[in-house]
Amino acid sequence: MPISSYVVRCLPADQAAVREELLALPGVELGEATEKGFPVVTDTPTTRAATELGERLQDLPGVQSAVLVYHNFEDVADDLAAAATPPKP
């Protein structure tokens, strides 16, 4: 946890290479590809790792866009609350 899912867009010609790149990333699973790209789910131990993984998806060669569409943080909700206070003046 948290668990997120993305729509990862790429051209059909790049799909094989993108699939390989995606499967090499820890915490990533792919759904069935279409001509637009892949549905992807990520499962990471921390929210920091989830954010970094999302950025890596976007930066993979051949990926046109990686758009977050679902985010479940039920197992880390308390940790998030404890962590979150902005700096004071």
Place this chain on the structure above:
Amino acid sequence: MPLANRRLFIKQAALSFASCVMAGSLPRNLTAATTVEGEDGLTWQKAPCRFCGTGCGVMVGVKDGRVVAVQGDLENPVNKGLLCAKGYHAGVALYGKDRLTTPLIRRDGKLQPVSWEAAIDTIASEIHARPATFGFYGSGQWTVMEGFTAMKFMKGGLGNNHVDPNARLCMASAVVGMITTYGVDEPSGCYDDFDLADTVILWGNNPAEMHPVLWSRIIDRRAKGQQVEVIDMATRRTRSTEQSDHYIEFTPQGDLAIANGICHLLVKSGKYDKEWVAKHCNFRQGADADGEAMTFEEYAKWLETYTPEYVQQVAGVRPKQLQLLADRFADPDRKVVSLWCMGMNQHTRGTWINNLVYNVHFLSGKFGKPGSTAFSLTGQPSACGTCREVGTLGHALPGGRIVANPEHRQQCEELWNVPAGRINSKPGHHAVALFEALQKGDMTGCWVQVTNPAQTMPNLNAMTSKLRDRFLVVSDIYPTVTTDLATVVLPSAMWVEKNGVFGNSERRTQQWFKMVNPPGEARDDVWQVIAVAHKLFEMGHPGMKNKDGEFLFTFKDQDGKPLEIWKWEVFNAHNVDEMLYNEYRPFTMMKHKDVAPYQELVNSRGMRWPVVKNSDGIWQETPRRFVEGEDPYVKPGTAVDFYWGKLKDHKALIWARPYEPPPEVPDDKYPFWLCTGRVLEHWHSGTMTRRVPQLHRAMPKAYVELNPEDAAKMNISTGDPVKITSRRGTLTLPAWINGRSTPAKGAVFVPFFAEESLINLVTLEAFCPLSKQPDYKKCAVTITKV
């Protein structure tokens, strides 16, 4: 369920949802219903996003009384399942550890916990003692009913018009622009036009960061093989520039000249839509809102000043660039959408530049047609739905009415069931005037809800430094620099912790139900105002009685017995939002801004007003106003009908508004332009988004962007502390060079989200004389490496 199985369950649900977004179809369990039990075992309900004026649909997942998941709402036509970074974390923003959970009163200099009864008594006593010098500063993040309740309390109760919102700081120029151009507020077009345009022109806005889902709606058309050209007109290169086809950099305030320059070229070449102009427009000249008549010939002569050479001189735009813009508008087959936001609205001639962009679209006939419109993007989630439609402005009343009009006052008195003569005819203070009056002591108190003026007003030392000496009530969800100055702090319910309605940029009114309880003793802002109103009623204040001598906020149950909604347990047990909405809805019909019945909103993903029952008995929304076949109020045979035209002739006005430099420009002592604004990760003053760890980590602190050539000359590198100083104040920030944006040479940019770096100590409070909206985009500063 064992944890491992639960993870599998959720991952399957997540992957299934992503597949559906890709295919553009609904998951089998997630029908058009507004509440569903998900595959992942959560209860999902719809709501519009808490943040910007796009109004994306969100599905909020609740488990054990907490928001634990978010997904984009596939059924919502605004975003079709997509959200931006802030939207995904709106749920997390509810659970910061320093959430306000108890009322507080300042005693011996410190805020101390008190009961609700004590807090309400204290506020009511102050208002009872000094009712005429108490103001209400509200928000474009108010729900519709929060704004309506404050209006009824102040204008329909106390007879006090000192109600103004923070939307004065974001949308007032767009409002007055529309009213002076076509007689009534809010856009004609809708988001569907973005899907059809051949060319999209950005007039000083950065939608890639500020309206990201709408931006992706435009840019993703390219991935589908559609041609859509984007022209970015700006004073700095941004993420929007990266995906634009043309970047046209202009000198601050030069937009006035550019718009006139385009019109000059259209008229000179004869390549304007003569028929459209003759049928739908009149011409007007003058500096104010009324102006004087002008002929087309006089307008054409007036335009002669705006040659490409003159435009280059004042705006820095090359003649070829101006011609490119003119060519787009001159092409009769090209569909063109203009978009703008704070670059045009936070402008000392904001009303004028709004008028001028409509001029360009009217002259070229690119208005009121699918894919061709001039569209004002709203910043806040309900600046339209609440501030503009409910009229929470010093001069206004609900439904497009004004306090100065005796018929309008009478209509509101009747709808509110208050005695004739209750509503004051004198307009109340606009935002800058309100805070100036508080500063001087002419106003003695103010209630602030859902906004943070001690961070967001311009020239803070002149606007807010004396607030601690006034009776300041602040309703908020987290401690802020404004609660730090308060006499009374009230803990508020946030977003899906209460029932609510928002209205977005494209006139879509969207409803949601309360899904989780607020923490501790936090309570709805609507209840807070009603509770104070009832305490004043008990104290005998005549303004808290309606015409029948009953309490101002009287709603009855099915047996005709008044509901004691000033008692929290009674309020909480009923949908008071729906009761207030049903009272509000008739107000909206006079100016053909009919909002949908409440149940229609419950059963839909919002409806664009005017919503009128058609001949089949179906409630029908209006995608495009003033357009025959879409707007039910359009006179048949007119094609486009500006039925609220200022001259009562069903036409819009083309205004001759000149170029005028800003009041403060760089000089020898203060040689740089300062522009301020938002960033993708943070909403406004950061009180919510900085409490989301992912967003805070992504953008942890404020900075000053410099042009790399300027930075090199001053030997400044990224990370170096830089002092930014104006005639009003100073601030030191780390430099960021060649980051996500690049200002023009001689200009710097600073975001305003960080409360430890108050850039508004430096900004200028000069405002548009017509809209009263301040200009946060341009003042003069000096830059020094520390």
